[in-house]
Amino acid sequence: MKKLILFLFTVTFFTSFSQTEDAWLFLKDKPNKTSYLNNPLTMLSQRALDRRANLNISLDSLDVPIDENYYNLLKKESKITILGKSKWLNAVHIQGEVDDIQNLITSYSFIKNIEFANKSLNTSGKSSSTSKNILPNHYKKFSKTTSSFNYGDAENQIKMLRGDFLHNQGLTGENQIIAVIDAGFLNVNTLDAFQRIRENNQILGGYNFADRNENIYSRDSHGTHVLSAISGYIKDKFTGTAPDAKFYLFISEMVESETVLEETLWVEAAERSDSLGVDVINTSLGYTTFDNPEHNHSYADMDGKTTFISRGAEIAASRGMLLVNSAGNSGGGSWKYIGAPADAPSVITVGAVDASRNIASFSSFGPTSDGRIKPEILGQGQSPAVINYSTGEGMTSSSGTSFSSPIIAGLIACLNQNQGFALKSSKKTVDNFNNYLKQSVYESADMFDNPQDQHGYGIPNFEIALNNYIASIAAVNDSSITELKVYPNPITSTFTISIDNQNKNDYTAQIFNLLGKKVLDIKNINSRIIDVSTIDKGVYLLKISSAHQYRTLKLIKK
CATH class of the missing domain: 3.40.50.200 (Peptidase S8/S53 domain)
Known part of the structure; x- marks a missing residue:
């Protein structure tokens, strides 16, 4: 009896499975994008916005949610089921019979194209059959x-x-x-x-x-x-x-x-x-x-x-x-x-x-x-x-x-x-x-x-x-201080900063640890010996700057 039940379940499963298909509806636009972009906290947290700013990444239409009116119209369609969505791809994942899905593109002008999970149903695209x-x-x-x-x-x-x-x-x-x-x-x-x-x-x-x-x-x-x-x-x-x-x-x-x-x-x-x-x-x-x-x-x-x-x-x-x-x-x-x-x-x-x-x-x-x-x-x-x-x-x-x-x-x-x-x-x-x-x-x-x-x-x-x-990072930040020597490096307890420039006193330097904390502030560099005996062993960043010039170097404290 178990075998018969299993057989009937399998037949029923594959019969129903063959009637439905997964597809993504890609939408043409986001009508309210200007409003969202003018109010970014409606889309992203402050931390997300800060991360974008730190990395010099601008907001754009990909960040804007799928249009709510479009989504609600599709949700009312009785012959399809919405399973998911993506604002980045401006797409809605649906399931339904193939004909019903295909008819959507003529029913709604905001649908750009339909992409079936079964690639053979798409008018273009790669077929997976070669590697089955x-x-x-x-x-x-x-x-x-x-x-x-x-x-x-x-x-x-x-x-x-x-x-x-x-x-x-x-x-x-x-x-x-x-x-x-x-x-x-x-x-x-x-x-x-x-x-x-x-x-x-x-x-x-x-x-x-x-x-x-x-x-x-x-x-x-x-x-x-x-x-x-x-x-x-x-x-x-x-x-x-x-x-x-x-x-x-x-x-x-x-x-x-x-x-x-x-x-x-x-x-x-x-x-x-x-x-x-x-x-x-x-x-x-x-x-x-x-x-x-x-x-x-x-x-x-x-x-x-x-x-x-x-x-x-x-x-x-x-x-x-x-x-x-x-x-x-x-x-x-x-x-x-x-x-x-x-x-x-x-x-x-x-x-x-x-x-x-x-x-x-x-x-x-x-x-x-x-x-x-x-x-x-x-x-x-x-x-x-x-x-x-x-x-x-x-x-x-x-x-x-x-x-x-x-x-x-x-x-x-x-x-x-x-x-x-x-x-x-x-x-x-x-x-x-x-x-x-x-x-x-x-x-x-x-x-x-x-x-x-x-x-x-x-x-x-x-x-x-x-x-x-x-x-x-140091290479990115490098600038026009060309006649600069820092020695020795790696360092033990002291090192020397030497700048071949007549305005030596215009330069300052700071040493930062890897967590971005300033551990030493050096004023008026003039080929002087810098004492770093109080700094722990590790890797540091030495930033030397003047009003218009700067340079960043890596320091290793042994």
């Missing part, structure tokens, strides 16, 4: 966690990347907000390992887009493990890579199914992150195949501009957020490539290595279909330590690029904490400090001069990345 035989099984997208009596700690996964150097410089993610977009955060509200961030009010909120409710501590433990790699803390046993960051937790993934709706929900979560002023987004998700095989993406679609989610990711990066995404776990299969949105050009895509720095066989390959290097960098994704979600009292071993991504994301936030230091030292308008940050990380990696399809640029060194970042 080599697409991965999406049910294996999350590697399972395996407990071990020897729980270990996070030392190897952090020191491999020289994340400890950032922490020793006071860069622990403070004043950074990270959004984790994932499948669920079971027990984060109760586990001891998250007590520190709960008590310090580091969890700012979140939203469950999958269920359209506020219950973020639900659904799945995958996001719990991911979050622990960044923020988990057990004294003397475990520390995440950005223990002092703050967090928004968003659920966009539904592990019980795989549908294109999840791409739309991710874009909604990214839009919410932007509006709240988030600095870094970690996503340990990726999309290539779906329950409806007609919706599957092909390798040709992995060009960073075809899938809905990757288009959204590019806009997210253009708003000033740093996006970190797992490469995927398909490296050992016939489909070995990264998924979306890891293919987006502006996303920092992370592959996986083991504890000995060897590439993990499951780590997905690049390049993108248009020939770009992906993944860019690697972190420990084979058996790194994460918090045991069921007890929270010890570590457990897990594998997947799902975990190398947050390990890296936390350190990206720590490095981005240095942005305040960069802004204080800058006198020039910089298009986007994020580009300097990403390039500094890539150039620090051990295979930067010889990237490979599965390794990308290799394993980054965040000590080198920090130095590269400071140097790039």
Whole structure:
């Protein structure tokens, strides 16, 4: 009898499934955009506006919400169901019968075009049919966690990347907000390992887009493990890579199914992150195949501009957020490539290595279909330590690029904490400090001069990345003080500033630490010896200026 019931359910499911289709309605305009742009706080928080100002990113029509009148008219349509929307793409995600969807474009003049998830229904666009035989099984997208009596700690996964150097410089993610977009955060509200961030009010909120409710501590433990790699803390046993960051937790993934709706929900979560002023987004998700095989993406679609989610990711990066995404776990299969949105050009895509720095066989390959290097960098994704979600009292071993991504994301936030230091030292308008940050990380990696399809640029060194970042900022800020000497550098207790200029007394200097705090003020430079014996060891920024000239240099105190 069970078999008969199952058979009838299957027939019914596929019959009803064949009658409906997912599609995105792209709208022509936003009639009220002027009003919104004149009142930006109706769209974005003050922190989001401040982040845009710091990065010299202007507001534009992409920030304006979908027109409410258009949305309400579509909502009244009885033959379609609205499942989601995106202001960035000015699109509404709907479901309905194909004919009913197609008729909408003649019924409403504000609809620009319709894009079906089933690409064969579109008048133009790529077909996924060429790669159906080599697409991965999406049910294996999350590697399972395996407990071990020897729980270990996070030392190897952090020191491999020289994340400890950032922490020793006071860069622990403070004043950074990270959004984790994932499948669920079971027990984060109760586990001891998250007590520190709960008590310090580091969890700012979140939203469950999958269920359209506020219950973020639900659904799945995958996001719990991911979050622990960044923020988990057990004294003397475990520390995440950005223990002092703050967090928004968003659920966009539904592990019980795989549908294109999840791409739309991710874009909604990214839009919410932007509006709240988030600095870094970690996503340990990726999309290539779906329950409806007609919706599957092909390798040709992995060009960073075809899938809905990757288009959204590019806009997210253009708003000033740093996006970190797992490469995927398909490296050992016939489909070995990264998924979306890891293919987006502006996303920092992370592959996986083991504890000995060897590439993990499951780590997905690049390049993108248009020939770009992906993944860019690697972190420990084979058996790194994460918090045991069921007890929270010890570590457990897990594998997947799902975990190398947050390990890296936390350190990206720590490095981005240095942005305040960069802004204080800058006198020039910089298009986007994020580009300097990403390039500094890539150039620090051990295979930067010889990237490979599965390794990308290799394993980054965040000590080198920090130095590269400071140097790039200094180069941006460099001006016309050409006859300048600072020696020795690195320094111990004293150093000399020498300027070959008759108006030496017109120059002043300040030394800032990596948190942007001024630690020394020097007046009237005149080839004098500067005593820095009271300054702690570390990396500093020396800013020398006069009324019309300035120069910024990196100082290293041994």
